[in-house]
Amino acid sequence: MRLRPIVLLASLILLAASGSPAPAAATDLHVAPVRYQQRTLPNGLQVLSVEDHGSPNVAVQMWYHVGSKDDPKGRSGFAHLFEHLMFKSTRHMQAEQMDRLTEDVGGANNASTGDDVTNYFEVVPSNYLQTLLWAEAERLSSLNVDEPNFKSERAVVEEEYRQSVLANPYGKLFNAIDPNSYTVHPYRRPTIGSIEDLEAATLPDVIDFHRTFYRPDNATLIVAGDFDPKQLDAWVDQYFGWIPKPSTPIPRVTATEPKRRKNRRVTVTADTAPLPAVALSWLIPPAADSADTIALQVAAALLARGDASRLYQALVYRHQVARQVDAEADVRVGPGLFLAYAILASGHAPEDAEKLLHEEIIWLATQPIDAAELERAKTLLLTDELKQRQTAQGLAFALGQAALIGGDVARVNTDLAALQQVSAKDVHRVLQKYVTGARYVTIDYLPPAKTGAPASGENAK
Amino acid sequence: MNRATSAFLAAVFTAICGAAAAEPPSTFPATPPAPGAAPTLSIPTPTSQTLPNGLRVISVRRDGLPLVTAQLVVRSGDEMDPPSQAGLADLTANLLTKGAAGLSAPQIAAAAETLGSSLSATAGWDESDVAITVTTPRLPQALALLAKVVRQPDFSAHELKRAQAQAIDDVRLNLSKPTALAGLVAARGTFGTGAYGHPRSGTPASIARIGRVDVQQWHAALYRPDNAILILAGDITPAQALQLAQTSFGDWPRPSAPLPARRPGSGDRSLPAMVLINQHGAGQAGVVAAHPAPPRSDGHYYDGLVADAVLGGSYSARLNEEIRIKRGLSYGAFSELQPLGNAGAWLASAQTRNPAVPQVVDLMLGQFRQLGDEKVSDAELAARKATLIGSYGRSLETTTGLATQLAELALYDVNLDEISRYPERVGAVTPHQLRKYARKHLRADEGTVVVVGDAGQFAAAMRKAYPKAVLLDAATLDLDRADLGAGAATH
Numbered sequence: 001m002r003l004r005p006i007v008l009l010a011s012l013i014l015l016a017a018s019g020s021p022a023p024a025a026a027t028d029l030h031v032a033p034v035r036y037q038q039r040t041l042p043n044g045l046q047v048l049s050v051e052d053h054g055s056p057n058v059a060v061q062m063w064y065h066v067g068s069k070d071d072p073k074g075r076s077g078f079a080h081l082f083e084h085l086m087f088k089s090t091r092h093m094q095a096e097q098m099d100r101l102t103e104d105v106g107g108a109n110n111a112s113t114g115d116d117v118t119n120y121f122e123v124v125p126s127n128y129l130q131t132l133l134w135a136e137a138e139r140l141s142s143l144n145v146d147e148p149n150f151k152s153e154r155a156v157v158e159e160e161y162r163q164s165v166l167a168n169p170y171g172k173l174f175n176a177i178d179p180n181s182y183t184v185h186p187y188r189r190p191t192i193g194s195i196e197d198l199e200a201a202t203l204p205d206v207i208d209f210h211r212t213f214y215r216p217d218n219a220t221l222i223v224a225g226d227f228d229p230k231q232l233d234a235w236v237d238q239y240f241g242w243i244p245k246p247s248t249p250i251p252r253v254t255a256t257e258p259k260r261r262k263n264r265r266v267t268v269t270a271d272t273a274p275l276p277a278v279a280l281s282w283l284i285p286p287a288a289d290s291a292d293t294i295a296l297q298v299a300a301a302l303l304a305r306g307d308a309s310r311l312y313q314a315l316v317y318r319h320q321v322a323r324q325v326d327a328e329a330d331v332r333v334g335p336g337l338f339l340a341y342a343i344l345a346s347g348h349a350p351e352d353a354e355k356l357l358h359e360e361i362i363w364l365a366t367q368p369i370d371a372a373e374l375e376r377a378k379t380l381l382l383t384d385e386l387k388q389r390q391t392a393q394g395l396a397f398a399l400g401q402a403a404l405i406g407g408d409v410a411r412v413n414t415d416l417a418a419l420q421q422v423s424a425k426d427v428h429r430v431l432q433k434y435v436t437g438a439r440y441v442t443i444d445y446l447p448p449a450k451t452g453a454p455a456s457g458e459n460a461k
Numbered sequence: 462m463n464r465a466t467s468a469f470l471a472a473v474f475t476a477i478c479g480a481a482a483a484e485p486p487s488t489f490p491a492t493p494p495a496p497g498a499a500p501t502l503s504i505p506t507p508t509s510q511t512l513p514n515g516l517r518v519i520s521v522r523r524d525g526l527p528l529v530t531a532q533l534v535v536r537s538g539d540e541m542d543p544p545s546q547a548g549l550a551d552l553t554a555n556l557l558t559k560g561a562a563g564l565s566a567p568q569i570a571a572a573a574e575t576l577g578s579s580l581s582a583t584a585g586w587d588e589s590d591v592a593i594t595v596t597t598p599r600l601p602q603a604l605a606l607l608a609k610v611v612r613q614p615d616f617s618a619h620e621l622k623r624a625q626a627q628a629i630d631d632v633r634l635n636l637s638k639p640t641a642l643a644g645l646v647a648a649r650g651t652f653g654t655g656a657y658g659h660p661r662s663g664t665p666a667s668i669a670r671i672g673r674v675d676v677q678q679w680h681a682a683l684y685r686p687d688n689a690i691l692i693l694a695g696d697i698t699p700a701q702a703l704q705l706a707q708t709s710f711g712d713w714p715r716p717s718a719p720l721p722a723r724r725p726g727s728g729d730r731s732l733p734a735m736v737l738i739n740q741h742g743a744g745q746a747g748v749v750a751a752h753p754a755p756p757r758s759d760g761h762y763y764d765g766l767v768a769d770a771v772l773g774g775s776y777s778a779r780l781n782e783e784i785r786i787k788r789g790l791s792y793g794a795f796s797e798l799q800p801l802g803n804a805g806a807w808l809a810s811a812q813t814r815n816p817a818v819p820q821v822v823d824l825m826l827g828q829f830r831q832l833g834d835e836k837v838s839d840a841e842l843a844a845r846k847a848t849l850i851g852s853y854g855r856s857l858e859t860t861t862g863l864a865t866q867l868a869e870l871a872l873y874d875v876n877l878d879e880i881s882r883y884p885e886r887v888g889a890v891t892p893h894q895l896r897k898y899a900r901k902h903l904r905a906d907e908g909t910v911v912v913v914g915d916a917g918q919f920a921a922a923m924r925k926a927y928p929k930a931v932l933l934d935a936a937t938l939d940l941d942r943a944d945l946g947a948g949a950a951t952h
């Protein structure tokens with residue numbers, strides 16, 4: 001991201017979805033379906049749009065089917081570095097001109113790189129829609145970065161690395177999850193990369209990456225907010241229609257992550273974190289397996305959404321061994337992760353939290369789940385969804401997440417119905433299959449051995 | 462050299478992607494298409510009513526989605542913390558949801574989350590807030606719960622003990638972040654012994670000194686209807702708002718005792734102008750530069766907002782342009798004007814690699830000088846005003862954003878009509894007013910610069926450039942004291 005540090009992809013956004021009011025649910029929540037339009041240009045560009053005249057703004061987003069899993073060999077962090085360079089010059093635009101066309105006229109822009117996708121997003125007063133469509137077509141069709149801009153932006157990304165990984169007290173822990181959770185799949189490379197690989201990147205790499213992945217048949221344009229649909233179609237045809245579709249195939253990651261055969265344990269040294277931490281990860285199926293991944297998201301919400309959740313109540317409230325806990329189903333296009341972690345309370349060691357994390361997860365996976373508790377977890381997820389849809393930008397993100405991560409834009413309206421129907425039995429089934437019945441990786445996050453914070457040394461195995 | 466490199470690369474570019482990067486047709490313009498007619502921003506009109514017990518009820522209607530944000534604002538925050546009990550307002554707010562009216566902490570959490578969102582209770586410098594966002598049909602239940610936690614908290618001894626231990630851990634976590642620690646020290650430099658000088662959430666020592674009676678007394682003295690505002694934003698009419706407020710808060714008694722007096726926000730300042738703090742193992746240095754600024758009631762408030770927007774209020778503003786975009790020294794450099802109830806601060810901050818500290822400090826101070834010395838161009842001013850107005854308009858698109866803006870206006874006794882006058886007020890600020898404001902409030906002899914990082918990599922160079930700079934160690938700072946317990950080092 002240009003402004004915010006990379007964090008774990010928030011999997012809840014996958015529930016950026018809704019459908020007709022689900023008849024089976026006992027809830028009074030009604031989330032109206034998103035009435036989107038969809039078309040594909042002859043050159044392969046997918047166009048999604050949704051009208052909403054609630055504010056005089058329009059969101060324009062370009063999602064590319066390329067992420068850090070596609071980083072070239074020896075170039076970890078490249079897809080993200082590349083994202084930054086998309087704000088530099090093109091055939092007809094100067095460096096930072098995207099800011100002139102957004103911020104300077106009352107809009108905003110940003111971009112983010114994940115494991116699977118890179119998205120560029122702007123929100124502008126709606127009279128600038130045409131301008132922004134031109135600008136996005138421009139940087140899709142011609143990027144023209146020079147050496148000084150390349151080097152100074154690479155330095156920015158290196159500062160982003162230092163800020164998010166080194167200076168953030170828990171940055172090294174979160175950055176260690178993917179490398180230790182995958183053995184084969186390129187998801188094992190952290191999105192932010194490493195200083196060495198960033199330093200190794202060259203301008204020809206940039207040109208090659210743009211040629212390989214930034215092409216109309218590898219992109220989805222999303223427009224949400226205050227616009228006229230006919231006018232939108234005409235502008236899209238004019239600015240994007242001419243961009244040729246290359247005849248070469250788009251390289252795709254085909255690696256499969258093998259099933260884990262044993263549990264693993266690693267220790268990561270915390271340089272400045274005042275409290276130790278522990279993180280657990282399990283492998284889960286790809287987003288396309290919606291029946292299981294949505295149930296896993298409900299399981300994660302039961303465990304860690306809100307102060308009434310199981311992990312908060314057990315670890316933070318009752319036993320007071322942890323200061324923070326979280327669980328999430330990090331659902332990806334390929335194999336994802338089910339994660340649980342705890343930052344310890346003063347005077348406690350990771351093993352105290354680890355034991356309780358396992359106990360709570362096993363309990364949830366095997367014992368009856370109160371209907372009201374299940375309903376509460378769903379209500380939290382649904383209300384989040386309503387909140388997201390208040391803005392044009394939020395609506396556009398919901399469409400992009402459904403289309404590119406979920407694999408089908410219709411999921412913006414069907415995942416919600418599926419969420420409403422998740423039963424206690426489903427939660428048991430997916431937890432037993434992917435979590436309690438599977439192998440896990442444990443990461444202990446400990447202060448340097450010699451400074452000897454209480455009880456930190458003996459549990460590293 | 463640069464030109465030669467560019468020419469070479471252009472050739473490579475053409476050679477490699479000639480096929481893909483086809484020349485655009487004549488229907489593809491070489492310059493950005495001009496915008497159409499500007500749409501108008503419509504800002505909903507708030508309604509304000511007062512219950513007989515003094516509670517002010519403000520509502521604003523925004524339909525479209527069945528959502529309402531309910532926010533109860535108490536007009537007192539950590540500025541009322543006794544000097545030895547920094548963090549008392551925070552702790553009190555936090556404890557509201559940890560047992561009230563016969564409900565335990567887990568029961569309150571479950572009740573709120575069943576309605577759709579967590580019940581968040583927090584304190585700021587001038588206010589304490591409890592807020593919840595729910596779907597419209599659940600609003601009456603949400604308000605009933607909100608009233609219970611605000612009016613009848615238990616403040617049980619065991620919950621206090623738990624909350625204290627958690628608050629101390631939170632403070633320790635926060636102090637391990639270089640820019641967060643630099644910000645706390647910069648506030649000390651700006652406000653000294655004044656009410657805004659102490660770490661707002663307290664220190665491990667000050668939190669440990671807070672007793673149950675302190676929390677109970679604080680609550681009894683300040684959580685009262687004539688010191689509170691209820692805001693309802695979203696899918697609700699003014700009549701519904703008044704009726705719901707009456708149901709949940711109508712019988713909240715108004716005490717006869719007067720409200721306690723406030724201490725001045727600023728007091729004696731004893732920190733040197735340049736403070737360097739060594740934080741062992743810091744992977745980056747946090748740089749914060751702070752100046753005293755006027756309170757929210759200042760007649761030149763909008764001049765300040767626009768001056769801040771030009772200095773560092775957004776990605777394209779000057780600080781980020783100079784520090785990040787041009788030189789790659791940071792992931793982001795920004796400024797923020799913080800006008801509070803009876804004083805304020807104007808802060809600039811950036812995180813940078815440790816050896817780059819002297820350069821970043823120089824660039825920051827240079828930008829402060831330039832803002833007061835040179836007239837801003839019309840184009841730059843127009844761009845930054847547009848950024849400010851656009852961002853403001855977007856902040857009102859959500860029910861929580863609307864509630865936040867109204868809470869701020871009401872808290873500082875600003876006429877609520879200002880909510881829709883913002884674009885006009887910002888638009889009216891002239892280059893002359895901006896420069897005058899900067900000259901007055903960015904004076905070099907008033908500022909405090911604080912750097913927290915691996916001092917071995919920058920302290921020598923900084924002390925050479927700033928001979929009066931003092932070097933302290935993060936591990937031995939006493940943040941409860943206005944001189945950080947560093948009296949010996951500074952004399």
